[in-house]
Amino acid sequence: MTTETRPDIRLGSVVLDTDNPRQLAEFYAALLGWRITNVEDDWVDLQGNGGPGLAFQLAVNHKPPTWPANEVPQQFHLDLDVPDLEAAAAYAESLGARRVQGPTSDGNFIVLTDPSGHPFCVCH
Secondary structure, three states: OOOOOOOOOOOOEEEEEEOOHHHHHHHHHHHHOOEEEEEEOOEEEEEOOOOOEEEEEEOOOOOOOOOOOOOOOOOOOEEEEOOOHHHHHHHHHHOOOEEOOOOOOOOOEEEEEOOOOOEEEEEO
Protein backbone atom coordinates (compact mmCIF):
# COMPACT_ATOMS: atom_id res chain seq x y z
CA MET A 1 0.00 0.00 0.00
CA THR A 2 1.35 3.41 -0.92
CA THR A 3 1.82 6.24 1.51
CA GLU A 4 1.72 8.78 -1.29
CA THR A 5 -1.12 11.27 -1.33
CA ARG A 6 -3.31 10.73 -4.34
CA PRO A 7 -2.96 13.66 -6.74
CA ASP A 8 -6.04 15.23 -8.30
CA ILE A 9 -6.90 12.74 -11.07
CA ARG A 10 -10.28 12.86 -12.79
CA LEU A 11 -11.91 11.14 -15.72
CA GLY A 12 -11.87 13.68 -18.55
CA SER A 13 -13.56 11.72 -21.33
CA VAL A 14 -14.30 8.30 -22.70
CA VAL A 15 -12.87 7.87 -26.21
CA LEU A 16 -14.50 5.67 -28.84
CA ASP A 17 -12.69 4.50 -31.96
CA THR A 18 -14.60 4.94 -35.20
CA ASP A 19 -14.05 5.24 -38.92
CA ASN A 20 -16.18 8.43 -38.89
CA PRO A 21 -15.59 10.63 -35.80
CA ARG A 22 -17.89 13.47 -36.90
CA GLN A 23 -20.84 11.18 -37.68
CA LEU A 24 -20.54 9.31 -34.39
CA ALA A 25 -20.19 12.58 -32.43
CA GLU A 26 -23.34 13.91 -34.09
CA PHE A 27 -25.20 10.70 -33.17
CA TYR A 28 -24.27 10.97 -29.48
CA ALA A 29 -24.84 14.76 -29.44
CA ALA A 30 -28.41 14.20 -30.63
CA LEU A 31 -28.95 11.18 -28.36
CA LEU A 32 -27.66 12.85 -25.18
CA GLY A 33 -28.51 16.49 -25.91
CA TRP A 34 -24.80 17.38 -25.60
CA ARG A 35 -22.76 19.77 -27.74
CA ILE A 36 -19.77 19.22 -29.99
CA THR A 37 -16.94 21.35 -28.59
CA ASN A 38 -14.00 20.53 -30.86
CA VAL A 39 -13.70 19.11 -34.38
CA GLU A 40 -10.49 17.97 -36.04
CA ASP A 41 -9.98 15.61 -38.97
CA ASP A 42 -9.26 12.65 -36.69
CA TRP A 43 -10.85 13.71 -33.37
CA VAL A 44 -14.14 15.20 -32.14
CA ASP A 45 -15.03 16.17 -28.54
CA LEU A 46 -18.51 16.14 -27.05
CA GLN A 47 -19.50 17.68 -23.71
CA GLY A 48 -22.60 17.77 -21.56
CA ASN A 49 -23.28 20.01 -18.58
CA GLY A 50 -20.29 19.09 -16.44
CA GLY A 51 -18.68 15.77 -15.76
CA PRO A 52 -16.71 13.64 -18.18
CA GLY A 53 -17.23 14.00 -21.91
CA LEU A 54 -17.07 11.72 -24.89
CA ALA A 55 -14.50 11.89 -27.66
CA PHE A 56 -14.34 10.12 -30.99
CA GLN A 57 -11.03 9.13 -32.54
CA LEU A 58 -10.42 8.12 -36.14
CA ALA A 59 -9.48 4.46 -36.37
CA VAL A 60 -8.76 3.55 -39.99
CA ASN A 61 -10.24 0.11 -40.80
CA HIS A 62 -12.24 0.15 -37.56
CA LYS A 63 -13.83 -3.23 -36.88
CA PRO A 64 -16.88 -2.89 -34.63
CA PRO A 65 -17.54 -5.41 -31.87
CA THR A 66 -19.66 -8.39 -32.92
CA TRP A 67 -21.31 -8.81 -29.51
CA PRO A 68 -23.04 -11.01 -28.49
CA ALA A 69 -20.86 -13.15 -30.78
CA ASN A 70 -17.22 -12.87 -29.81
CA GLU A 71 -15.29 -12.74 -33.12
CA VAL A 72 -14.46 -9.09 -32.33
CA PRO A 73 -14.94 -8.72 -28.56
CA GLN A 74 -16.86 -5.98 -26.87
CA GLN A 75 -14.24 -4.06 -24.92
CA PHE A 76 -16.66 -1.81 -23.04
CA HIS A 77 -20.14 -0.38 -23.36
CA LEU A 78 -22.04 2.66 -22.14
CA ASP A 79 -25.07 2.42 -19.85
CA LEU A 80 -27.44 5.37 -20.31
CA ASP A 81 -30.03 5.98 -17.58
CA VAL A 82 -33.53 6.67 -18.92
CA PRO A 83 -37.02 6.78 -17.41
CA ASP A 84 -38.73 5.11 -20.42
CA LEU A 85 -36.84 2.25 -22.07
CA GLU A 86 -38.95 1.94 -25.21
CA ALA A 87 -39.08 5.69 -25.88
CA ALA A 88 -35.31 5.99 -25.45
CA ALA A 89 -34.60 2.95 -27.62
CA ALA A 90 -36.97 4.17 -30.35
CA TYR A 91 -35.33 7.62 -30.31
CA ALA A 92 -31.86 6.07 -30.52
CA GLU A 93 -33.04 3.94 -33.46
CA SER A 94 -34.39 7.05 -35.20
CA LEU A 95 -30.84 8.45 -35.01
CA GLY A 96 -29.26 5.33 -36.52
CA ALA A 97 -28.84 2.92 -33.59
CA ARG A 98 -29.78 -0.74 -33.99
CA ARG A 99 -31.25 -3.09 -31.38
CA VAL A 100 -29.08 -6.08 -30.61
CA GLN A 101 -30.72 -9.44 -31.03
CA GLY A 102 -29.30 -11.77 -28.42
CA PRO A 103 -29.49 -12.32 -24.70
CA THR A 104 -32.76 -11.15 -23.25
CA SER A 105 -32.91 -8.56 -20.53
CA ASP A 106 -34.89 -8.73 -17.34
CA GLY A 107 -36.88 -5.70 -18.46
CA ASN A 108 -34.42 -3.19 -17.00
CA PHE A 109 -32.38 -2.51 -20.13
CA ILE A 110 -32.32 -2.66 -23.93
CA VAL A 111 -29.05 -3.25 -25.80
CA LEU A 112 -28.36 -1.26 -28.97
CA THR A 113 -25.37 -0.48 -31.16
CA ASP A 114 -24.37 2.99 -32.31
CA PRO A 115 -23.64 3.76 -36.00
CA SER A 116 -20.04 2.52 -35.58
CA GLY A 117 -21.17 -0.73 -33.97
CA HIS A 118 -20.34 0.03 -30.32
CA PRO A 119 -22.87 -1.56 -27.94
CA PHE A 120 -24.68 0.65 -25.43
CA CYS A 121 -27.64 0.08 -23.15
CA VAL A 122 -30.59 2.22 -22.21
CA CYS A 123 -31.33 1.29 -18.59
CA HIS A 124 -33.73 2.08 -15.79
